[in-house]
Amino acid sequence: MSENTKVTAKQTEKKKFPTEFIDLPSKGWFYPEGHPLASGQVELKYMTAREEDILTSANLIRKGKVIDTLINALLVTPVTYDDILIGDKNAIMIGARILGYGKDYDIDYKCPSCGETNKLTIDLTGLNNKEIDFDAFPKNKNEFEFELPITKNIITWRFMDGKSEKALEGELKGLAKFASKDGPGKDLTTRLKHQIVALNGNRDTKAIREFIDNELLAQDSLKLRNHMRESAPDVLTAFNFECESCGYTETVDMPIDAGFFWPSSRT
DSSP states (O other): OOHHHHHHHHHHHHTTSOEEEEEOTTTTTTSOTTOTTTTSEEEEEOOOHHHHHHHTOHHHHHHTOHHHHHHHHHBOSSOOGGGSBHHHHHHHHHHHHHHHHOSEEEEEEEOTTTOOEEEEEEEGGGOOBOOOOGGGSOTTOOOEEEEOTTTOOEEEEOOOBHHHHHHHHHHHHHHHHHOOTTSOOOHHHHHHHHHEEEETTBOOHHHHHHHHHHTOOHHHHHHHHHHHHHHSOOBOOEEEEEOTTTOOEEEEEOOOSGGGGSOSOOO
8 A cells, every 4th residue: 555545544534533624823824835734724633532542642752742643643634743833733732622622721820929729711712823914924935034133144044843843852852961950051042053044045054053053143143033933823822810819910821732632630
């Protein structure tokens, strides 16, 4: 059986279950023309007990592969985790959680001021996609130029997808093995190395990494990172917290990880 036949068979099997279409924060704008996600939607099947086995798999948890395995199991649209932009992945995870356990997400949140634990319920259907000026970006491309304000170097950068995210996580794990306990981390510069694809038109990876490590000014780095963050399509997961005991207020980002999929009652 060919690889394409295997994929088709898997998609047909998933079609046996109820499915829903999820709107992507990117609206499909940054995928190549003809890509399955260029429509701006993705089709997911409802979660079953089989997918709960994925969430509780000690082997997948140990390898850090729970999320990508789960998403691949739920996708009906013929794509994989590696193809999906990070902001779209978050929307897919939220959609999968709603289809699996409903729209109410119960969490216990400890007030950082008084220490009391507050029981909160977040309506996941009330989360909105971030507003993006899509006309500011070329359609069907995931490469963009930004001029650094101080040095005037031209940076070509991209949004992270599942594949580049896994490569980043792998490099960070490798660096952590040799890092000094008292030394600075390299998360910021390593992430830039996976997002920047050219420097003044030069795509040589060694030259780009050398520039990031030794020549990128802090002011330029900050402006670039802010531009990347503001431009990235995503779901707005922040919510306003007010402590029931002391009245303390703050804005909190809702975590989206493997634990996000379980309802508050875990039996």
